[in-house]
Amino acid sequence: MPAIVVLGAQWGDEGKGKATDLLASQETIDYVVRTSGGHNAGHTIVVNGERFATHLLPSAILTPGATSVIGNGVVVSPEALFRELDGLRERGVTDVEERLVVSANAHVIASYHSTIDKVTERFLGKNKIGTTGRGIGPAYADKVNRLGLRVADLFDEKILAQKVEGALELRNQVLAKVYNRRAVEAEQVVEELLGYAERLRPMVADTGLLLNRALDEDKTVLFEGAQATMLDVDHGTYPFVTSSNASAGGVCTGSGVGPTRLDRVIGVIKAYTTRVGSGPFPTELFDEDGEKLWKIGGEVGVSTGRDRRCGWYDAVIARYATRVNGLTDLFLTKLDVLSSWEQVPVCVAYDVDGVRHDEMPMTQTEFHHATPIYEYLDGWWEDISGCRTFEDLPPNAQAYVRALEEMSGTRIWAVGVGPGREQTVVVHPEA
Incomplete structure (x- = not known):
C-alpha cells in the first residue's frame, strides 16, 4: 500500500500521532506528509517511555530514515517551525532539518495574522469560535482572498514587500477602524520574514513533484491529517471548525497527489469522544463520568493546553466520518481508559425534537438540538x-x-491500550 492516509474521525486529539508512528515503525515509510492546518495541531508520541509532542512537524520526524514533508495545503509559521526543530535537537533528535521538506507553495503565517486572530476572538465575545489565536484562520483567509504570502516569496524581497504591503492595506484598515488597534508597519514584517529565509531555503522544494515521483518509484507515502473530520471547514460542525479541509479530500489538494493514487484511508477514533473549544457536542458529559474520563484519559490539548470536553462514543459521528472520508479502517485509541465502568454507553442515534436521526442531521440547528440515544454495553x-x-x-x-465496528460501518484495524508505541492490539492483521 504505497499511499496511506491517517486522519481524525472525531473533533481531533484522537491519537493520530500514535497511529502514524505505529505504521512508520511496522513498515518502511519513506515519506510522511502534513497536508493541512498549521501549528494549531498537536500530536503526542511516546517512544521508549519518552513523550514527544509535534505541532507543525509530521510526527514521523521521530522515525529515523523517513522524510517529513510539509505540503502546500499547510500554513507555516517560520518562527513556530524553527522553535519546534530547535526543541527536538535539544532533546537529542538529530538530523531533523536534513529530513524535512517544505512546499514552496505553502502559505506563510506572518505576525499580523496572529494579531488579527486574537483581536477578532476578543471582539466576538460570547460568539467566539474558540481558535488558538495563532493566525491560522487569517492566513487561510488571505490565501482565499489572494492576499497571501507563500514560502517561495521569502526568497524574493521585492515580491515579498509588494505582497505584504498589499495585504496590510486591507488588514490595517480593519485593525485601526474596527478594532481600534495600531497599524502594522509593512517594513517591519518584511524584515522579520526575510530573517527566516536563509535557514528555510535548503528545506524548500516542489513537494507535489517529489511525492508523485516517490509513488512512481513504489515508495511508501503516509499522509498525516491535522485536526479532524468534524473540524473540516466544509464537512465539520461549521462555524466551529478549523479553516482548512481536514477530511480525506484535503489530502489531495494539500499535497498535489491525485485521489486515484490513495490506497488506504485510516480514521483514528477514540473509544469515547472529546472536543476542545466551542461548538455542539451531543454526548458531552457534565457529571462524574465526564470528570473520570477527563482525569484517567489525561484530556488536555497537546497544542492548546486547554481541557478537553469529554463524552461517550458517538457512532453517528463514526458513520459520518466513514462516509465523508471513504475510510477503509478505523484505529481505535484509549480503550484502556474505559476500564472500571460497569456499563459503557454508546450513542447509536440522535433525538431531535422527537424525531430519531440515525445519520448526521442536515442543519446546524438540528445538530445543536440533538440529544443522544444510547445503547449500554x-x-x-x-x-x-x-x-x-x-x-x-x-x-x-x-x-x-x-x-x-458494526455500528461505525468499517473494520477496526487496531486498538490502542496505552500511550506507548508497543501498547497496540491488532484486530485485523490482514489489513
Missing part, C-alpha cells in the same frame, strides 16, 4: 494496558470493540 474491570493480542482483551472489551 457491559464494561470490564481488568487493566488491559499489557494486552498485546485481541484475544488477550477481556471478553467484554472484545465485545465492545466488535460492537463499535
